[in-house]
Amino acid sequence: MHKYLVKRTLMMIPTLFGAAVLVFFLMHMIPGDICQLRYAGSGGSFDAGLIERCRAELGIDRPLVVQFFEWIGGFFVGDFGTSMWTDRPITEEIAPRAALSLQVAIMATLVAVLIALPLGAISAVRQNSWIDYTVRCISIAGIAMPSFWLGILIMLGLLWVSNAIFGYGWIPPIQYVSPIEDPIGNLTQLIWPALATGYRYSAVATRMTRSALLEVLREDYIRTARAKGVIEKLVVNRHALKNAMLPVVTVIGIEFAFLMGGLVVTEQVFNLNGLGKLFVESVTNHDYTMTQSLVMLVAFIFVLMNILIDVIYAWLDPRIRYS
Amino acid sequence: MTAVVAAAEPAEKSRLRRLGRMCRRQPLGAISGALIVLMALVAVFADVVAPQDPLKMNFIDQLVGPSATYLLGTDELGRDILSRLIHGSRTALLIGFVSAAVGATLGLVLGVTSAYLGGIFDLVFQRVMDVFMAFPLIIMALAIVSVFGAGTWNVIIAITIPFVPKCARVVRSSALALREIPYIDAARAAGFSHARIVLRHMVPNVMAPYLIMVTSFIGQAILLEASLSYLGLGVQEPTPAWGLMLRGGAEQFFESAPWVAIFPGLAITLAVFAFNLFGDSLRDALDPKLRSL
Numbered sequence: 045m046h047k048y049l050v051k052r053t054l055m056m057i058p059t060l061f062g063a064a065v066l067v068f069f070l071m072h073m074i075p076g077d078i079c080q081l082r083y084a085g086s087g088g089s090f091d092a093g094l095i096e097r098c099r100a101e102l103g104i105d106r107p108l109v110v111q112f113f114e115w116i117g118g119f120f121v122g123d124f125g126t127s128m129w130t131d132r133p134i135t136e137e138i139a140p141r142a143a144l145s146l147q148v149a150i151m152a153t154l155v156a157v158l159i160a161l162p163l164g165a166i167s168a169v170r171q172n173s174w175i176d177y178t179v180r181c182i183s184i185a186g187i188a189m190p191s192f193w194l195g196i197l198i199m200l201g202l203l204w205v206s207n208a209i210f211g212y213g214w215i216p217p218i219q220y221v222s223p224i225e226d227p228i229g230n231l232t233q234l235i236w237p238a239l240a241t242g243y244r245y246s247a248v249a250t251r252m253t254r255s256a257l258l259e260v261l262r263e264d265y266i267r268t269a270r271a272k273g274v275i276e277k278l279v280v281n282r283h284a285l286k287n288a289m290l291p292v293v294t295v296i297g298i299e300f301a302f303l304m305g306g307l308v309v310t311e312q313v314f315n316l317n318g319l320g321k322l323f324v325e326s327v328t329n330h331d332y333t334m335t336q337s338l339v340m341l342v343a344f345i346f347v348l349m350n351i352l353i354d355v356i357y358a359w360l361d362p363r364i365r366y367s
Numbered sequence: 368m369t370a371v372v373a374a375a376e377p378a379e380k381s382r383l384r385r386l387g388r389m390c391r392r393q394p395l396g397a398i399s400g401a402l403i404v405l406m407a408l409v410a411v412f413a414d415v416v417a418p419q420d421p422l423k424m425n426f427i428d429q430l431v432g433p434s435a436t437y438l439l440g441t442d443e444l445g446r447d448i449l450s451r452l453i454h455g456s457r458t459a460l461l462i463g464f465v466s467a468a469v470g471a472t473l474g475l476v477l478g479v480t481s482a483y484l485g486g487i488f489d490l491v492f493q494r495v496m497d498v499f500m501a502f503p504l505i506i507m508a509l510a511i512v513s514v515f516g517a518g519t520w521n522v523i524i525a526i527t528i529p530f531v532p533k534c535a536r537v538v539r540s541s542a543l544a545l546r547e548i549p550y551i552d553a554a555r556a557a558g559f560s561h562a563r564i565v566l567r568h569m570v571p572n573v574m575a576p577y578l579i580m581v582t583s584f585i586g587q588a589i590l591l592e593a594s595l596s597y598l599g600l601g602v603q604e605p606t607p608a609w610g611l612m613l614r615g616g617a618e619q620f621f622e623s624a625p626w627v628a629i630f631p632g633l634a635i636t637l638a639v640f641a642f643n644l645f646g647d648s649l650r651d652a653l654d655p656k657l658r659s660l
Binding site: 058059060062063066067070071073074075184185187188189190192193196197199200203213308309312313323324327328339342343346347 | 509647
């Protein structure tokens with residue numbers, strides 16, 4: 045197991061290096077740069093030397109290869125650089141946004157797991173009944189519905205309901221407060237995006253739970269369990285569900301990694317200042333260092349999640365031995 | 368002459384009967400298939416079906432609610448929402464079909480080739496695919512659109528690229544099992560070229576996962592296009608597109624004119640719903656084992 049983990053961790057390096065190369069050259073392919081945007085963006089007259097000086101200051105007038113290796117080299121000594129746009133350290137810019145994105149991702153995962161496991165299980169146990177059909181339709185609708193549109197609908201619903209009850213329209217607060225300082229204020233802001241994304245997430249997980257459980261329920265050892273007189277509830281909960289968890293864990297893990305960086309549109313709807321928004325801003329500002337660091341962070345979470353999934357596999361199913 | 372007619376009739380009948388049996392066995396698949404056909408017809412005949420010009424602005428009838436003249440109301444520029452939805456189905460289906468077909472086909476060929484060649488090529492290819500998989504879809508699209516600019520065809524490129532590794536990975540795992548079957552060795556022994564073995568002998572045998580991927584990609588592509596257009600990185604005004612219709616006025620006036628925000632979202636949901644349901648039924652019919660797609 046330890047050997048396997050070391051091997052997997054080493055395998056991360058080529059993937060992350062590839063992602064670094066990809067994002068670096070992709071970013072530099074975008075026409076224009078940050079200095080042009082800063083001084084020539086507004087269209088007013090400016091000193092041509094100003095742009096040159098700005099480029100020299102940021103070091104983006106040097107050969108790309110030099111810039112690339114300087115950036116990559118920084119990672120090995122824990123120096124992630126400073127944002128070209130705000131001039132503040134990358135870590136300082138990313139940390140509060142990552143905290144927000146992480147919280148939404150965790151809450152959405154909770155919502156998804158709480159919905160998906162019972163619904164998926166009941167749908168599989170009562171296959172082809174009206175419950176099954178309803179659950180399947182709800183979950184396919186969840187995958188079909190754009191979560192940003194669901195977000196708009198949630199806002200609309202909140203407005204209507206608050207208008208009917210309090211007589212004035214209420215929408216979630218825009219200012220982020222830390223969950224430690226003000227848990228209720230924090231929850232009133234973040235529960236809605238968590239629900240909007242959690243629904244889609246739960247739809248994917250429900251479908252996986254259902255089909256995995258259906259497959260397991262046809263196994264011989266389930267028949268054995270039933271034959272020796274184990275009550276149906278125990279057969280499903282103890283014998284079947286745990287063995288059906290492997291693909292469900294995969295789906296939940298991958299979706300979680302996706303949520304950390306892919307919430308761009310939902311953040312826009314709810315006006316959240318998370319990683320997704322930072323990403324859009326840094327791409328439009330030509331903030332190379334910031335965009336590159338963000339991509340590396342998201343790619344890192346993704347590969348880490350994949351390793352974590354494999355570890356959970358071995359824990360869930362003792363037959364799986366990595367060597 | 369009569370013999371020909373007599374021979375043709377049972378064939379016709381059995382085809383109808385087969386269709387009827389398919390509908391009974393996969394009722395959801397039949398319904399979603401009908402929905403897709405309907406959508407395609409609406410898209411093709413948009414000019415005839417749409418009650419109004421989707422681009423015509425009317426500053427007297429701004430944000431009018433659903434009525435007899437404007438069945439689904441008008442937007443903030445007084446454009447008929449129903450007509451814009453009908454024309455928007457063209458954009459959605461064009462982007463959906465093209466990016467799904469191109470992305471999945473490239474993935475198909477690359478995945479099968481990688482499995483067939485094996486060795487160092489397969490290893491390197493897989494690492495490259497890993498890199499693309501680790502890149503979140505929407506961020507990939509964001510970068511591509513910033514390089515090539517927004518617009519329908521660039522959106523198609525942006526959406527197609529992430530589909531390639533997704534399909535390649537699934538197809539590769541099917542093709543790996545295929546490579547071990549003796550008929551591939553037989554083909555090699557008969558002196559067929561690598562290209563011929565990959566294209567003529569292996570590709571047709573991984574058609575089931577491929578077709579399922581294509582249908583699920585169409586739905587995903589429509590969703591992605593809507594997200595990108597909503598962010599302002601996709602299809603540009605005045606082209607009618609569903610995601611674009613949710614941008615701007617839809618958000619600004621969603622309290623006083625909720626129809627502007629509700630109907631385009633319904634159209635997206637219905638379209639993706641139909642393709643997903645169809646993909647599900649296709650999977651059940653073709654290969655129930657491919658549940659992880």
